[in-house]
Amino acid sequence: MAALRRIAVLGSGLGAWMAAAYLARSLKRLGTEIVQVPAGDPAPPPPALAALPSLESLHLSLGFDPGDLIRAAGASFRMGTLVSGTGGVIAYGDTGAPFGPVAFHLAWRAFTGDPSPAAYADHSLAALAARAGKFAPPLPGGPPGSSFSPGLHLSGPAYLSYLQRAALHYGAIPAAALVPGSVDGEAGTLRLSDGAHLSADLILDTGGHAAPAETAPFPALPAQITLRHGRRAEAALLGRASLHTVSGTLAVDIPLHGETFRTLLSTSDATAHRASSMLRREGFELLQGGGATFTPARAHTPWEGRLIRLGDAACRLPPVEAFDLRILQAGLETLLALLPGGHPDLPERAEYNRLMADTFTSLADYAALAFLTPGPLAETLPASLRLRLENFTSRGRIFLSDGESFTRESWASAFIAHGWQMRRADAHAAALPEARVINSLAAMRSALAATAETLPDQRTYLRHAGLIAPSRAGAG
Numbered sequence: 319m320a321a322l323r324r325i326a327v328l329g330s331g332l333g334a335w336m337a338a339a340y341l342a343r344s345l346k347r348l349g350t351e352i353v354q355v356p357a358g359d360p361a362p363p364p365p366a367l368a369a370l371p372s373l374e375s376l377h378l379s380l381g382f383d384p385g386d387l388i389r390a391a392g393a394s395f396r397m398g399t400l401v402s403g404t405g406g407v408i409a410y411g412d413t414g415a416p417f418g419p420v421a422f423h424l425a426w427r428a429f430t431g432d433p434s435p436a437a438y439a440d441h442s443l444a445a446l447a448a449r450a451g452k453f454a455p456p457l458p459g460g461p462p463g464s465s466f467s468p469g470l471h472l473s474g475p476a477y478l479s480y481l482q483r484a485a486l487h488y489g490a491i492p493a494a495a496l497v498p499g500s501v502d503g504e505a506g507t508l509r510l511s512d513g514a515h516l517s518a519d520l521i522l523d524t525g526g527h528a529a530p531a532e533t534a535p536f537p538a539l540p541a542q543i544t545l546r547h548g549r550r551a552e553a554a555l556l557g558r559a560s561l562h563t564v565s566g567t568l569a570v571d572i573p574l575h576g577e578t579f580r581t582l583l584s585t586s587d588a589t590a591h592r593a594s595s596m597l598r599r600e601g602f603e604l605l606q607g608g609g610a611t612f613t614p615a616r617a618h619t620p621w622e623g624r625l626i627r628l629g630d631a632a633c634r635l636p637p638v639e640a641f642d643l644r645i646l647q648a649g650l651e652t653l654l655a656l657l658p659g660g661h662p663d664l665p666e667r668a669e670y671n672r673l674m675a676d677t678f679t680s681l682a683d684y685a686a687l688a689f690l691t692p693g694p695l696a697e698t699l700p701a702s703l704r705l706r707l708e709n710f711t712s713r714g715r716i717f718l719s720d721g722e723s724f725t726r727e728s729w730a731s732a733f734i735a736h737g738w739q740m741r742r743a744d745a746h747a748a749a750l751p752e753a754r755v756i757n758s759l760a761a762m763r764s765a766l767a768a769t770a771e772t773l774p775d776q777r778t779y780l781r782h783a784g785l786i787a788p789s790r791a792g793a794g
Contacts (some may be wrong), residue, residue, distance in 0.1 A: 339490065342488035362474075369471075392575055397448035411443060452775060452776060494511045532618040556575075635678075680723060
């Protein structure tokens with residue numbers, strides 16, 4: 319079957335340049351031409367970005383040198399998210415260790431003397447490091463709960479610039495701007511501002527520049543969210559994002575070198591109007607041009623004809639976790655795995671749409687935990703989230719679906735950090751030798767606390783490793 323001859327990528331933001339870079343490098347051996355087509359008014363990237371540990375696989379596929387990326391994007395290592403209301407930490411690493419076939423969180427629930435979210439986090443080196451702003455690469459052979467895979471905190475503008483350089487380095491072709499309303503997703507054609515007509519085997523829309531998609535809302539999330547961004551010059555602890563409330567409004571703080579960025583997520587017009595004053599009252603400079611109002615939803619069929627919606631065009635979720643980059647990554651990696659030939663009428667579309675629906679639903683379930691109050695489950699919860707919560711709050715059971723972005727351990731960490739409790743002990747956990755488990759839990763906490771004490775401050779580590787100074791180098 320003939321290879322794809324040309325893919326047009328619509329947009330000027332992070333999604334467009336990530337797609338152009340990833341596909342230009344991945345499809346170079348096939349001779350596929352990747353054309354980047356600016357579209358719409360360029361929207362500034364978020365001032366600070368959070369990346370899940372899984373983004374490392376995409377960066378490796380792009381040939382990025384980790385040190386070069388960290389220096390160029392003003393990045394630091396993300397160890398987890400502190401949920402200020404409970405004291406729990408959504409950690410990017412192991413928590414404890416299983417007792418044979420019994421998951422750690424089940425044994426902990428059965429025998430802990432302190433069932434608080436903060437006490438659970440004491441069994442994770444990633445959580446302890448996040449609390450204290452410490453970091454060193456994980457070493458093999460550490461105590462149970464010491465393994466971790468950090469994500470990243472990145473400067474949005476610097477990361478965008480890095481992706482632009484990578485895309486051009488790998489051969490993406492910049493084109494003239496899109497003529498609004500000229501995208502024909504069935505025929506794979508569009509018109510450019512220089513008068514050219516462009517034909518492509520696939521058109522990737524990263525910003526809603528094609529015809530509006532039929533969308534499916536997420537019932538567990540607010541019907542409308544307005545974002546406001548602020549910046550405060552302070553050397554906050556690196557490695558730890560925080561999720562908390564400010565005057566009843568959900569806030570996400572991300573620390574970068576020498577400054578902290580806060581995003582307020584308003585769910586009503588009244589709180590949206592007060593968001594600017596809330597930021598100023600907390601000492602933040604209001605950032606213009608970075609706010610947006612949107613309805614959390616996903617495209618019902620991201621792939622239609624020759625048009626594939628990626629990133630914001632495929633799914634919008636509140637930025638309470640590192641969802642934006644994960645949505646892009648999942649779309650690109652799934653597309654590459656299902657890459658069709660030159661003919662669009664193939665079954666890959668149906669499978670792509672199925673996997674993306676599962677991925678977006680799972681991410682929305684995870685996001686909803688930040689907006690829910692632990693307690694009786696509302697009748698309006700979607701079936702997938704209700705199933706997750708019923709099973710976890712019953713006996714700590716965790717089930718995964720196709721397209722999952724998080725492991726069982728990550729789900730357990732998130733449930734507990736947000737305050738959801740297991741009502742009764744699992745039978746298999748309760749049958750474990752009580753004294754041995756209690757002693758093991760105490761030994762884990764002691765060993766992890768001692769290990770955490772030996773870790774350097776993350777700024778110290780980055781400076782000694784030569785990862786703080788900016789670099790002009792591009793992709794490898």
